[in-house]
Amino acid sequence: MSSSTPAGQEPVWAVLGASGFIGSSLEAVLTSAGITVRFVKAPRLTSRTFEVSGILAEAAALRDIRQDLAGALSGADVVINAAGLATPTGADSPELRGANALLPVVIADAADDAGARRFIHLSSAAVQGHRPLLDESTQVEPFSAYSRSKALGEAALGARVPGRCPVTSLRATSVQGASRQTTASLVRVASTPLSSVAGRGKSPSPVSSVDALCSFVLAAGRHSGTVPPVILQPWEGATVASVLSAAGGRSPLHLPVWLCRTALRTGYLVSGLFGERMHGTLRRVEMMWFGQRQAPGWAEATGNVPEPRVHQVLEAARKLS
Template sequence: MSTPSTPQSPGSASVPSSAPVWVVVGASGFIGSSVHAALTARGARVRSVAAPRLRTDATDARALAAVAAGLVSERKALTEAFANADVVINAAGLATPGAGDSPELRGANALLPLLIADAADAAGVRRFVHLSSAAVQGHRPFLDESSHVEPFSAYSRAKALGEQALAVRQSGPCSVVTVRATSVQGPGRPTTAKLARLAASPLASVAAPGTAPSPVSSVHALVDFVLTVAGHMGPVPPVVLQPWEQASVSSVLESAGGRRPVRLPAWFCRGVLRTGYAVSSLAGERFHGPLRRVEMMWFGQRQEPGWAEATGNVPEPRVQHVLESSRS
């Protein structure tokens, strides 16, 4: 398995000045702080950079590129912040799956990664890793590493736009890789606490027979995977998917709630979702976020093996432990 080139052990008193510099944009957030902590524990030279507040009315990749080209001072500031860095990891953005569309949402989730990629090129960074979301593929029967996206909400559309903008930009010397994170859970995350409460309640249910694979994952495995991708010295595809942690829809609820979920007829679950999404569409997608969470609880979503499986870079699954710990 490929690991980040950080020669110092966690217990080292100092890190050589020749060691690679890692930059984390958005290190104050849930995933960003976990990435920063893992790098620090591994003895890396890590630098935190605050993300600029951006907003845009652009709704396609070409228009987004034009907006990014005009952000001269913001790009210059990021280029200076990335000086002498080997790797830049973007963990910034608005993690608001239920939010409505806004210039701020598109600025944080679509325009920012494009601006960072341009600055990383200018600064001579070896690799830029952008954290996206598997939500960009929406209701597809399976998740994969293809460019095919089916966004279904304002949040997933903004994330998909960011991916598309990176895909069509004029590439420079920096290797740009997008990591599609799945449904990430971890200690202290409100989403995880809500999942634990739901799993322990009578509402915990799955579509029969309850064996469908679930993309629910652990922040620990995601961080390990991000650092492996970032530190890999060979080529990496432009889009990679966070590997499946072997969870099923039933095992997720059992681990988080300590009880077996109710098994509902699949036809009943599909009917409820069809009706719910129709009503939500009439209400401006107001309920798309909660409905998607119910859909994932009932049916999950299969993941196709990708780069991680082909190269032996699958991190150790830890989602069961994270969910069991969330009960308290």
């Protein structure tokens, strides 16, 4: 329990983005852990910059919004930012950068002012793009407007002058839930002849469950020691083949690796000629075929790996379809 929580009282955690998929899923997990959840409305911001320095300057100018947020966060032990625009296939816009890059900095500043013990910003493993190994380094390779906006948010948080409230960017992987539209889409594809993997299908998949993510957020927020500036949601043990089998109830087709790589190279080349319009969709196909490995990180080192639930979540989603 936080030192800022009076003895005998439940800790209060403030969550921004309550109406979103992850934000709404957090309430049950936090409440069952004896935490009072305070939902705080996230302001709608826009940003005209593509640079970290510009994001910091824009955040510094939003004094009134920062003050209002600090008032709403007052008394909160932990602040969680689950707000933002989750549009992996969307185009760049001031609204996208405002929600995914500028807003996290404004919240971090407000959490400082409010005296919170910890601020957890929910980022995305998409910031590392096509890197063969996801990890907790600051090395990023964003490949789309969405991933660039999330990477810009992480970089801006890392560049701001540290305050009293430590900041952690938690990189969520490909989070699935029985009621999520992207999960329903995965179930539909996995149930058709389009369900396929490259080679043997044994490659690790970063597809994960919202249950495990919420448990990981809880563990990071409760941790009594230092939490690094960047942490990665742990791997849940899924492979590209096991994900499709759980979601579709059938074994996927095994395609030659060379054919999959050739198709992806061609697809990205064509997409690049049309302003990256197909990058998000192609990335989903790439993840379905090849997956992505994850390096052990803070969770494994501190014993904070949540119970894997991804296969159960996918099977539940299939039964609902």
